[in-house]
Amino acid sequence: MKLSQAQVNFFNTFGYLAIKQLFSPAETAKIIEGFEWSIQNRGQGQMHDGSKRTMFGGPIEHTPEMCAILDHPDILDLIGGVIGDDFNYCSGDGNYYSGDTRWHPDGNWGQLFAVKVAFYLDPVTRDTGCLRVIPGSQRPDHFVRTEKINPSQSMELFGVPPSEFPGNVPLESNPGDVLIFNHDLYHAAYGGSQRRRMFTMNCTRRAKNPEDLATAHKYLSIHSAGGGNFDTGAGMYFPTMIDTASEKRMVHLEQPIAIHDELFPQFARKR
Ligand SMILES: O=C(O)CCC(=O)C(=O)O
Secondary structure: OOOOHHHHHHHHHHOEEEEOOOOOHHHHHHHHHHHHHHHHHHOOHHHOOOOOOEEEEOOOOOOHHHHHHHHOHHHHHHHHHHHOOOOEEOOOEEEEEOOOEEEEOOOOOOOOOEEEEEEEOOOEOOOOOOEEEOOOOOOOOOHHHHOOOOHHHHHHHHOOOHHHOOOOEEEOEOEOEEEEEEOOOOEEEOOOOOOEEEEEEEEEOOOOOHHHHHHHHHHHHHOOOHHHOOOOOOOOOOHHHHHOOOHHHHOOOHHHHHHHHHHOHHHOOOO
16 A cells, blocks of 8 residues: 555645554454553553553564564555655554543654654544644644644633644544654644553654764664663563564664664663
């Protein structure tokens, strides 16, 4: 499923893209099963009581079937279509979310460097916790950035609730749909349940020049297991991701592994 030029234009202009039913119902059922196993057995999901978000790292790294999401041809085409076929996979988070998520970007890179791929595992609508985005807010010249407006304060600032911040788009979705957005895009979710199932993959462009390498080091010094002072037992990724990797998958892992091991030798993978 190569992206069309119109889809690439849409992503570059508005900062996000929603793909309906990228996964078949059978694939979706397996992904939900793999997510539930992972959050229950590796993510303290059994402790979740709805009072706060339960979150765990590397949601696609704990079972061979979940790792294979990174081999799925349509996922590779989607991510590759916006940041290049040789992109770096940089882990992600798995969640039982509880309640609202306020407006925020995940990064302020001022360029298309990192993207988040988001999988919502229950039907979610504008009023039940779907992802909302402010189209175009990834751009350094967007008014929320130039005027330093915090859309979460829109009630105090403009008399409208944050969920109604003008121009925001609710990306209602069903299991099997996939969303991708630039890390610099402002996003939020309102009205969700106390157990909203969602996981992400973070990916960056592969660094190919000294400037990109410096950005990659900065990115991984924050957004990685080592950056969170967490020992996966295998460095950048949980072991299953590397143990089950084909040569093709390794293309997406090798640069983050090298940078992570350099930044955090205390957690480096034993070879
Ligand atoms: O679904 C949500 O609550 C928002 C997700 C989000 O903010 C994120 O993944 O960065």
